[in-house]
Amino acid sequence: IKSVGVLTSGGDAPGMNAAIRAVTRAGIFNNMKVYGIYRGYRGLISDEIMEFKTNSVSNIIQQGGTMLKTARSADFMTEEGRRIAYENMQKHGIEALVVIGGDGSLTGAAIFANEYNIPVVGLPGTIDNDLNGTDTTIGYDTALNTIMQSMDKIRDTATSHERLFFIEVMGRNCGYLALNSAIASGAEAAIIPEISIEKDQLAELIEQGFRKSKNSSMVLVTESEVTGGAMKLAERVKKEYPQYDVRVSILGHLQRGGSPTAQDRILASRMGVAAIQALMEYQRNVMIGIRENEIVYVPFKRAIKKDREISREMLEVLRISSI
Ligand code: F6P
Numbered sequence: 001i002k003s004v005g006v007l008t009s010g011g012d013a014p015g016m017n018a019a020i021r022a023v024t025r026a027g028i029f030n031n032m033k034v035y036g037i038y039r040g041y042r043g044l045i046s047d048e049i050m051e052f053k054t055n056s057v058s059n060i061i062q063q064g065g066t067m068l069k070t071a072r073s074a075d076f077m078t079e080e081g082r083r084i085a086y087e088n089m090q091k092h093g094i095e096a097l098v099v100i101g102g103d104g105s106l107t108g109a110a111i112f113a114n115e116y117n118i119p120v121v122g123l124p125g126t127i128d129n130d131l132n133g134t135d136t137t138i139g140y141d142t143a144l145n146t147i148m149q150s151m152d153k154i155r156d157t158a159t160s161h162e163r164l165f166f167i168e169v170m171g172r173n174c175g176y177l178a179l180n181s182a183i184a185s186g187a188e189a190a191i192i193p194e195i196s197i198e199k200d201q202l203a204e205l206i207e208q209g210f211r212k213s214k215n216s217s218m219v220l221v222t223e224s225e226v227t228g229g230a231m232k233l234a235e236r237v238k239k240e241y242p243q244y245d246v247r248v249s250i251l252g253h254l255q256r257g258g259s260p261t262a263q264d265r266i267l268a269s270r271m272g273v274a275a276i277q278a279l280m281e282y283q284r285n286v287m288i289g290i291r292e293n294e295i296v297y298v299p300f301k302r303a304i305k306k307d308r309e310i311s312r313e314m315l316e317v318l319r320i321s322s323i
Contacts, residue, residue: 001119001279003033005049005094008066009040009073009105012256013125013139015264016066016100021057022272023098023123028054030276035094039069040101041076041108044085049092061265064142064258070101076108079115086116095119098275100138102126103304106287110300113285121275122287122300123268127256130174132308133298134289138271141263143170143255144181150251151185155218161245162215164237168230168250171222175310177255178220179318187218188322191233193226194310202233206241223250270295 006023008016020036027034036056038048050056060067075081089097096119099109106122113120124131127143147169158165167187171177175192182190188210191201210217221230234248260268271288274295278286287303289296 001032001096003035003092003094004096004098004276004279005035005037005044005089005092006068006098007037007040007044007100008068008070008125009099009101009108010070011102011126012065012070013127013137014064014142014256014258014260015138015268016070016125017057017060017063018260018265018268019100019123019125019138019272020066020068021061022269023275024052024057025054026273026276030280032276033093035092036068040071040073040105041081041085042071042073043069044088045073045075045081047088047091049088049094062259064260066100072104076112082112082115085112086118089118096121096279098123098272098279100125102128102137103131103306106131106300106304110285110304113300119279119282119284121278121283122303123271123275124287124289124303127177128171128174129176130172130308131287131289131303132305133287133291133296133303135291136267138264138268139256139260140176141267142258142261143177144184145261146255146258147177147181147251148184150249150254151181151187151218154249155185155216158216158218158247163245163247164210164217164219166219166221166230166234166246166248168221168223168248170251170255171224173222173224173226173306174308175222178222179310179314182220183314183318183321185218186322187220190220190222190318191227192222192310193224195315196224196226202236206237210244
């Protein structure tokens with residue numbers, strides 16, 4: 001492979017810049033031409049493509065967001081959109097793609113790769129940690145740290161006022177952010193989609209009197225139709241149990257911002273180098289993953305399968321450590 005395009009797509013995640021940098025430098029190191037594609041698939045269609053040199057990615061490793069910009073492209077969902085995207089690749093002589101993004105972006109990558117027989121390698125760039133076949137994703141660690149720091153602050157006011165706080169975090173339909181930030185911040189519980197299907201977690205918490213021995217409580221909630229979200233849960237408690245002084249905090253997009261942690265920068269750098277390596281090994285339609293600290297190749301089909309299981313061991317850790 002002599003030339004490769006790199007793009008970021010879907011929700012941004014801290015560490016995406018470190019990944020762009022690593023892909024660019026590894027490509028150039030291996031005598032490839034590297035093209036930066038702006039605004040994700042949308043830019044591939046509207047031809048927002050620029051050749052990158054090593055210094056095009058200088059001074060970005062420490063920055064959150066993505067210097068390539070990102071978008072969720074409706075046009076790329078259409079055959080016509082993908083045809084134009086393919087023609088633009090041909091025009092620039094781009095033979096392969098590295099797509100950095102979450103499940104939606106990798107789903108698009110898989111369709112495109114099959115349709116035009118293009119070598120595409122994906123990097124898991126999402127704070128949600130909702131992809132299969134990898135222990136973690138680029139941006140997840142930074143988001144966890146951001147949530148943990150916010151929780152430490154909320155705890156100060158929660159204890160001062162002896163209040164019950166519901167704190168809503170991102171993750172879409174995946175409870176990893178809520179569960180692990182609950183452990184890291186010493187919260188009482190995490191209400192997550194994976195368990196909401198099995199049982200009424202709020203009813204259980206109420207039955208236990210939240211935390212009997214303590215006068216303040218913090219409960220993490222994953223934004224999701226399955227959990228109902230923090231607002232709904234708080235309303236339910238307010239109505240049925242007026243003895244609790246309830247407040248809600250929705251952390252929102254601040255969870256996606258900020259300078260990436262060392263762990264995310266290192267992960268993104270390793271994965272970026274691995275993406276170029278995978279292309280040189282004629283790997284196709286795979287996402288780079290990490291398992292037991294080793295780089296692995298995960299077929300797109302498996303990576304985007306929506307059945308990521310939550311760690312029962314982590315659930316147990318939270319349950320035991322919050323008694
Ligand atoms: O996938 C990342 C994520 O932040 C999810 O956790 C969240 O549901 C979604 O993106 C929000 O998307 P947007 O920024 O487009 O509102």
